[in-house]
Amino acid sequence: MSMRPQVSVKYGEKEENLSFIQQMGISYVSLGLDLEQVQIETIKSEQQRLLRYGLRVSDAYCMKLQKNRAIILGKEERKGYIELFQKMIQVFGCLEIPFTSIAWQPNGVLRSARTVGQYTRGGISAIADQKEIEARPILEDHIYTEEDMWNSFSYFIEKILPECEKYNVKLALHPNDPPLPDMEGVHSLIYNSACFDRAFSIAGNSPFLGMKLCVGCWLEGGDRFGDLFEDIEHFNSDGRILCVHFRNVSSTLPYFEETLAEDGYANMYEIMKALVKSNCDAVISIDHAFRGNESLGGRTVNMAYPTGYLKGLLHAAESELNIT
Ligand SMILES: [Mn+2]
DSSP states (O other), X not given: OOOEEEEEEETTOOHHHHHHHHHTTOOEEEEEEOGGGOSHHHHHHHHHHHHTTTOEEEEXXXXXXXXXXXXXXXXXXXXXHHHHHHHHHHHHHHTTOOEEEEEOOTXXXXXXXXXXXXXXXTOEEEEEEHXXXXXXXXXXXXXXXXXXXXXXXXXXXXXXXXXXXXXXXXXXXXXXXXXXXXXXXXXXXXXXXXXXXXXXXXXXXXTTEEEEEEHHHHHHHGGGTOOHHHHHHHHHHTTOEEEEEOOEESSSTTEEEEXXXXXXXXXXXXXXHHHHHTTOOOEEEOSOOOBOOGGGTSHHHHHHHHHHHHHXXXXXXXXXXXXX
């Protein structure tokens, strides 16, 4: 099986958006849910609605649990959220949804500006300036050390992994973005590829902890993150890559703009070929697009051009490598 292009939709996505996605030749969607929507019957009827547009749910997530501050920072109230996470795994398992996502970044993806950049031709993209990010004050009442973050991660894995194994639902761990070791007083969990190895070993190398290979994060970190081509081989041979985020940037840190695939410093065709050559069968998607003009239709439309470009590179790579 080859890589499977995917886009994200929210629960209740407008019918015209689903039709537009279908017309793009997309067959897989990542389904975003609110907490109250994490119910078997609710999701089942949404799966049926999506199927009318030829769309299968390749994974689902609930933002409140995916990047939950209490769980990630090991706060007192994590207990209740971990129970909700366990329930979510059970629900996804009953619906045969193969994986859900986590990211150990309580403050989300950090960027210095969302504005017109040197590479955006008037479009609004995201820009990160390491100096500005590192100068930010701490957000919590104390600093969260590397040990704190690995402790909270280990605790979470200990509570959740048995549910994953029982219900056959995997976890896809996304790196910290940008991949700096410390941001806003919180140490990052995953800021290079060795951190991924550490996470997998904490999970006892269970196949139920996998990764979101965010090409964007690898490129932002450059050599400090790891050798992307070696890492594709290494992690794919272990079956870790569940999802690929296909995104280019203008340069490595300390300063980058998110760019179109064809404009950044990396040769995205070579990266696509490496993925195809490794026989990776993950879903592959655009994680961030330029913020387009709202009147044109919002997120679904913003994703269309970079997703089309991704599909073009994928088909070219498969054709060049004689893989279909
Ligand atoms: Mn990403």
